[in-house]
Amino acid sequence: MANKLVLHGLSHSRSLRIVWLLELLGLDYQLIQHQREKTLFAPESLKNIFPLGKAPILQDGELTLAESGAIVDYLIQTYGNGHFMPKKEGVQHYWQYQRWLHYAEASLMPFILMGLVFSKIEQVKQPFFVRPIAKKISQKTHSTFLNPQVQLHLSHINQVLGENKWLMGDEITGADVMLSFPLQAVHLRYDISSFANIQRYLAQIEQDSAYNRAVEKAGKPLNNS
Amino acid sequence: MANKLVLHGLSHSRSLRIVWLLELLGLDYQLIQHQREKTLFAPESLKNIFPLGKAPILQDGELTLAESGAIVDYLIQTYGNGHFMPKKEGVQHYWQYQRWLHYAEASLMPFILMGLVFSKIEQVKQPFFVRPIAKKISQKTHSTFLNPQVQLHLSHINQVLGENKWLMGDEITGADVMLSFPLQAVHLRYDISSFANIQRYLAQIEQDSAYNRAVEKAGKPLNNS
Numbered sequence: 001m002a003n004k005l006v007l008h009g010l011s012h013s014r015s016l017r018i019v020w021l022l023e024l025l026g027l028d029y030q031l032i033q034h035q036r037e038k039t040l041f042a043p044e045s046l047k048n049i050f051p052l053g054k055a056p057i058l059q060d061g062e063l064t065l066a067e068s069g070a071i072v073d074y075l076i077q078t079y080g081n082g083h084f085m086p087k088k089e090g091v092q093h094y095w096q097y098q099r100w101l102h103y104a105e106a107s108l109m110p111f112i113l114m115g116l117v118f119s120k121i122e123q124v125k126q127p128f129f130v131r132p133i134a135k136k137i138s139q140k141t142h143s144t145f146l147n148p149q150v151q152l153h154l155s156h157i158n159q160v161l162g163e164n165k166w167l168m169g170d171e172i173t174g175a176d177v178m179l180s181f182p183l184q185a186v187h188l189r190y191d192i193s194s195f196a197n198i199q200r201y202l203a204q205i206e207q208d209s210a211y212n213r214a215v216e217k218a219g220k221p222l223n224n225s
Numbered sequence: 226m227a228n229k230l231v232l233h234g235l236s237h238s239r240s241l242r243i244v245w246l247l248e249l250l251g252l253d254y255q256l257i258q259h260q261r262e263k264t265l266f267a268p269e270s271l272k273n274i275f276p277l278g279k280a281p282i283l284q285d286g287e288l289t290l291a292e293s294g295a296i297v298d299y300l301i302q303t304y305g306n307g308h309f310m311p312k313k314e315g316v317q318h319y320w321q322y323q324r325w326l327h328y329a330e331a332s333l334m335p336f337i338l339m340g341l342v343f344s345k346i347e348q349v350k351q352p353f354f355v356r357p358i359a360k361k362i363s364q365k366t367h368s369t370f371l372n373p374q375v376q377l378h379l380s381h382i383n384q385v386l387g388e389n390k391w392l393m394g395d396e397i398t399g400a401d402v403m404l405s406f407p408l409q410a411v412h413l414r415y416d417i418s419s420f421a422n423i424q425r426y427l428a429q430i431e432q433d434s435a436y437n438r439a440v441e442k443a444g445k446p447l448n449n450s
Contacts, residue, residue, distance in 0.1 A: 051381045054332065063317055067327040069294075074320050092288055095299050102292040105331035107279065114339050117370070121362055133358045137346055145342070156276045 005029040008046060009218055010055035011036055014105075014181040016214055016221040018056045018071055021177045023210035023217075025079050031217060069101045072174040084173050097168055100175035108182040111149050115189060118142065150186065154195050157183070161197035165204070172208070180205050184221055230254040233271060234443055235280035236261055239330075239406040241439055241446040243281045243296055246402050248435035248442075250304050256442060294326045297399040309398050322393055325400035333407040336374050340414060343367065375411065379420050382408070386422035390429070397433070405430050409446055 007022065007029055009015035013036075022029045034055060037043050047053035050066055058065045058074070065071050076084045086093035118138040126134060157179070160167065167175040183202060192198050205211055215221075232247065232254055234240035238261075247254045259280060262268050272278035275291055283290045283299070290296050301309045311318035343363040351359060382404070385392065392400040408427060417423050430436055440446075 051384070052332070052377060063320060065320055065324060067324045067331060069327040069331060070320060070324040073323060095288060095290055095295060098298060099290060099292045099295040102294040102327065102330065105327065106292060106294060106334070107277070107330075109331070110335040110338055113335055114342060117339060117366065121366065130358055130361075133355055134362055136355075137359055137362060141342065141346065152277060159276070 006032060006059040008032050008034060008049050008055055008057040008059070010034050010043075010046070011219055012221065012223045013055055014068055014221065015056040016218050017068060017177050017181055018058065018075075019214040019218045020180070020208075020211050021072055021075055021084075021174065023213045024084065024172070024177070025075060027075075027079055033218060067105075069105055069178060072177055073098075073101055076174045083171075084177075086168055086173065093168065097173060097175050100167055101178050104178035104182050108153050108179075109185075111146055111153070112182055112185045112189075115142065115146050115150070118146070119189075147190075150190060154186065154190075154192065154198060158195040158197045161201050166201075176205070180211075181221055188222055231257060231284040233257050233259060233274050233280055233282040233284070235259050235268075235271070236444055237446065237448045238280055239293055239446065240281040241443050242293060242402050242406055243283065243300075244439040244443040245405070245433075245436050246297055246300055246309075246399065248438045249309065249397070249402070250300060252300075252304055258443060292330075294330055294403060297402055298323075298326055301399045308396075309402075311393055311398065318393065322398060322400050325392055326403055329400075329403035329407050333378050333404075334410075336371055336378070337407055337410045337414075340367065340371050340375070343371070344414075372415075375415060379411065379415075379417065379423060383420040383422045386426050391426075401430070405436075406446055413447055 005022065005027055007015070007018055009019060009031060011033055019031060034043050034046050044053065046055055046057070049059075050057045050064060052066065054066060056066075056068060056071060058071045060074075060078075063074075065074055086097050088094050118141050122131075122135045122138045124134070164170065166172045167179060183198060184205075186192065187198075187202055230247065230252055232240070232243055234244060234256060236258055244256060259268050259271050269278065271280055271282070274284075275282045275289060277291070279291060281291075281293060281296060283296045285299075285303075288299075290299055311322050313319050343366050347356075347360045347363045349359070389395065391397045392404060408423060409430075411417065412423075412427055
């Protein structure tokens with residue numbers, strides 16, 4: 001390979017997915033792990049690579065690519081030798097795969113991110129008479145909006161995972177790589193005991209040897225996992 | 226065409242993008258416009274089409290496809306005759322296009338959605354002593370977290386739009402279709418007077434004849450626009 005792949009990652013983040021995929025693909029790559037600022041925002045060092053300063057960013061020769069979903073799609077289509085994705089000729093299967101690549105960040109993650117922001121509000125240092133109200137607002141947003149949405153998504157995913165070992169069938173694909181992080185984040189904050197297939201799936205990910213090599217190199221995806 | 230395309234949309238929503246694209250492609254399609262519940266959630270009628278009950282949903286023969294980004298990609302790759310997307314052989318350009326297809330919902334929309342939820346909190350009926358605190362919490366979340374993020378994204382988009390008429394060059398592509406809705410939503414709630422290229426771009430969208438046919442059939446994308 002003429003150009004060594006370079007992945008700019010961020011500690012304890014969704015970037016781990018791309019490290020996992022690079023390990024699944026058995027590619028030679030350089031991992032540059034950036035550290036989060038105290039604010040939990042991505043650091044300035046990442047803005048030198050890409051204007052938004054978000055991780056992950058993949059560099060492959062002339063190409064500097066952002067967006068986890070696009071990076072997963074690129075790596076598999078470029079280096080996968082037909083593995084880790086459904087064949088394009090199987091239109092139905094191929095487009096459901098593309099749907100999952102978008103789904104993870106576009107439909108599932110926003111609720112998880114929002115839940116995190118509301119929980120932060122409860123923890124912020126504030127006058128004693130504000131704290132109970134902040135807590136109540138957060139709890140009400142969770143109970144009336146966020147929790148029902150997350151339950152709806154988990155039911156759907158749990159049902160799909162009842163049909164196959166991995167999202168798209170017997171073999172792991174980029175769709176599983178994409179869905180791993182939001183489900184791990186859900187697991188940290190929600191009770192998933194009634195979703196047996198999701199539990200099995202998360203355990204399956206943790207048993208994957210490429211996943212374990214990725215964690216060894218980049219650290220766990222979530223701070224408290 | 227053997228199977229007529231069916232688009233399940235939702236009034237005043239991002240679904241308009243797909244109507245716009247169908248008009249751009251000059252395709253024959255049936256639009257089934259679902260109505261929002263009073264809660265602003267998607268209605269049960271959509272759950273009969275797809276378990277999550279989210280719009281848009283595209284039906285094309287055997288295929289039932291969710292996720293705006295995947296639907297845009299599918300329609301253009303299937304019916305675009307090489308238009309509305311960069312050539313696949315131009316690797317660099319093609320993958321930046323894919324990056325924008327993901328970006329609109331995965332990176333930009335979550336901040337806009339979150340801003341909307343926080344603004345709702347200010348409006349909810351609540352005891353007189355709660356309201357000012359709710360307002361303060363919302364304002365602080367906006368000033369310390371949401372606004373800086375939105376500004377960062379707008380600066381980036383404004384810079385990119387300074388280079389070309391449309392995101393990917395002289396010709397409109399699926400990337401523009403995807404970015405239209407989040408930018409329209411931003412415009413409704415943020416001052417974009419310092420982002421001249423974004424203003425020009427939004428005006429350009431409103432002048433597009435296919436866009437206007439879409440609005441005529443499906444209504445405006447946002448309730449108050």
